[in-house]
Amino acid sequence: xxxxxxxxxxxxxxxxxxxxxxxxxxxxxxxxxxxxxxxxxxxxxxxxxxxxxxxxxxxxxxxxxxxxxxxxxxxxxxxxxxxxxxxxxxxxxxxxxxxxxxxxxxxxxxxx
Amino acid sequence: xxxxxxxxxxxxxxxxxxxxxxxxxxxxxxxxxxxxxxxxxxxxxxxxxxxxxxxxxxxxxxxxxxxxxxxxxxxxxxxxxxxxxxxxxxxxxxxxxxxxxxxxxxxxxxxx
Numbered sequence: 001x002x003x004x005x006x007x008x009x010x011x012x013x014x015x016x017x018x019x020x021x022x023x024x025x026x027x028x029x030x031x032x033x034x035x036x037x038x039x040x041x042x043x044x045x046x047x048x049x050x051x052x053x054x055x056x057x058x059x060x061x062x063x064x065x066x067x068x069x070x071x072x073x074x075x076x077x078x079x080x081x082x083x084x085x086x087x088x089x090x091x092x093x094x095x096x097x098x099x100x101x102x103x104x105x106x107x108x109x110x111x112x
Numbered sequence: 113x114x115x116x117x118x119x120x121x122x123x124x125x126x127x128x129x130x131x132x133x134x135x136x137x138x139x140x141x142x143x144x145x146x147x148x149x150x151x152x153x154x155x156x157x158x159x160x161x162x163x164x165x166x167x168x169x170x171x172x173x174x175x176x177x178x179x180x181x182x183x184x185x186x187x188x189x190x191x192x193x194x195x196x197x198x199x200x201x202x203x204x205x206x207x208x209x210x211x212x213x214x215x216x217x218x219x220x221x222x223x224x
Contacts, residue, residue: 004154006154034212036215041217041218042217042218043118043203043215043217044155044203046212046213046215049212089154089155091155097168098145098160098207099145099157099160099170099171100147100157100205100213101157102154104153104154
């Protein structure tokens with residue numbers, strides 16, 4: 001049972017444009033959500049997080065939006081840069097546990 | 113402040129041998145998590161430990177796998193009698209409390 005879903009395995013965006021990565025979840029107990037970026041042969045790198053008491057969190061070029069009623073979150077990257085090309089993982093956790101549940105990832109490619 | 117360290121980075125074992133994976137958390141972090149990533153999949157939670165205690169091992173296979181985080185020294189993930197299906201990337205993460213988890217570079221285990 002995949003509790004965190006990233007339905008787009010890949011996304012291609014032109015440099016300077018906006019990248020929108022989507023994530024859906026099924027467990028209503030999740031109250032903390034994170035996005036990680038991963039390069040090949042490296043560990044995931046934390047990007048940004050959001051608590052369920054908020055609907056938006058912004059950090060530089062990265063903004064995460066949370067729609068609790070739809071059980072959906074998205075990561076916006078603007079403007080996109082070639083160095084953003086990587087696999088992006090959405091993850092979630094519930095307040096009664098510390099483990100992260102990861103989606104299967106979306107491979108973002110930013111081309112010039 | 114050094115990040116999460118894992119060693120070895122690559123480990124090759126023959127079927128039936130034992131694999132020991134080590135993780136040193138970031139300084140000041142007392143929470144350690146182990147995740148496994150199979151090819152083309154997301155990270156799957158295995159176990160969560162605090163110093164000398166296993167807090168959540170709900171993702172650990174019932175046999176052959178064990179983990180520890182002693183009072184002194186790194187956390188160890190031990191796989192006995194490895195099989196080909198154990199081939200994966202194993203990531204360790206640490207956090208100071210319930211918050212974003214910081215990941216190490218991973219150990220890539222190959223079972224021949």
